[in-house]
Amino acid sequence: MPSLRQEIESFAKRVVYAKARTARGIAVVPDPPPHMAFIGNPGTGKTTIARIMAEILHFLELTRSSKLTEVQRSDLIGQYVGQTEKVTRSVIEKSKGGVLFVDEAYRLTPRDSTKYYGQCAVEELMKEMEIHDPVMIFAGYPKEMKQFFDSNAGLYRRIPLVLNFPDYSxxxxxxxxxxxxxxxxxxxxxxxxxxxxxxxxxxxxxxxxxxxxxxxxxxxxxxxxxxxxxxxxxxxxxxxxxxxxxxxxxxxxxxxxxxxxx
Known part of the structure; x- marks a missing residue:
């Protein structure tokens, strides 16, 4: 995956560059927390790369550990009104210091759903995205992820790194x-x-x-x-x-x- 590798290498070089400027006493414009979106069809390696990215972020000293916490909708949603926020908050606390990987993130905001539990989970995650602990990675298929980002205008701007996973040749x-x-x-x-x-x-x-x-x-x-x-x-x-x-x-x-x- 040469294009994906190049994107990741470019991200890592930006981090090292900023550290070099800081070490030499040169002013550095702080980057936003390195939250990410992994977008690609099934089987393109999103989960595998998320595990590798957790190692890279720790190596770059952007996280305290290389721990990756993998969750899906069912891990973030409560069974009744008011419970989802607590469940999501508990997941966030458990993933502190590492990376929180939300797979099939679009399932939190299905278009045909009349329940708002998923949106409550998204809003709880967004509260924590202003800092970078944990770093969050949202993954899913291209069409569905566009709908996911469209569900909340503030979500996409909190994610500075969007990696597209092409189909394999x-x-x-x-x-x-x-x-x-x-x-x-x-x-x-x-x-x-x-x-x-x-x-x-x-x-x-x-x-x-x-x-x-x-x-x-x-x-x-x-x-x-x-x-x-x-x-x-x-x-x-x-x-x-x-x-x-x-x-x-x-x-x-x-x-x-x-x-x-x-």
Whole structure:
């Protein structure tokens, strides 16, 4: 993800630059708290990068620890009027010193909801965003996150760093699939198998699953291997080699995504 890597490196350099000016007694315009938004389709690595970002923020001395607290709507919402503020406040206090990662943040402000509990949680989070403890990262899908920010005019201006997570290229997916096989101690009997399997995928399938699609291909290829072997041969057959047909058939058997789904 070269564009994403460049954005993160640029952010880190700005922090180091400001520290260098301070160390030399040169005036520094203070930056706002480094709250962030991670925007991208499913499977693009938002949660993984959030964990890495928690380490980076601690290394840059912007947080006291590298702790990442991962929450979703259900972790922030109370069951009755007046409880949501207390629940959200408790989550904030537990995440102090590190990073609070709100995954699928848009679920707090669904358009079709008549309940305001989610909005109460957002407002409680916003109160704390004026300082940078904890640093908050809000993550979600592009269309839904736009609606999330539209729900409160003051929310977006409190988030100075917005990182867009692009869909993986087919070449990147091939490398990810190869990595999944290696991690699970499998390999293919034909080097062209992985490239041809990825070539079977629809653009809509990639946009809806991204890296997650590689795990599905692996699972289906494994099922294909199991089904073509006789159980009596399990103790003697090679159990960690996928045939070209195993992998390509696995990719072809994935559910199709209707055009316009995203």
């Amino acid at each position: 087919r070449e990147e997916l091939g490398k990810i699939l190869q990595s999944v096989l290696i991690q699970n101690q499998y390999h293919v009997d034909d080097d062209s198998s992985i490239e041809e399997a990825i070539g079977q995928l629809q653009d809509q399938q990639i946009a809806c699953m991204n890296a997650g699609i590689c795990q599905l291909i692996f699972q289906k290829a494994r099922d294909s291997l199991i089904n073509r072997l006789d159980p009596l041969d399990f103790m003697s057959a090679d159990l960690n080699i996928f045939s070209k047909n195993d992998v390509i058939t696995a990719a072809r058997s994935l559910p199709t995504i209707p055009v316009g789904r995203l």
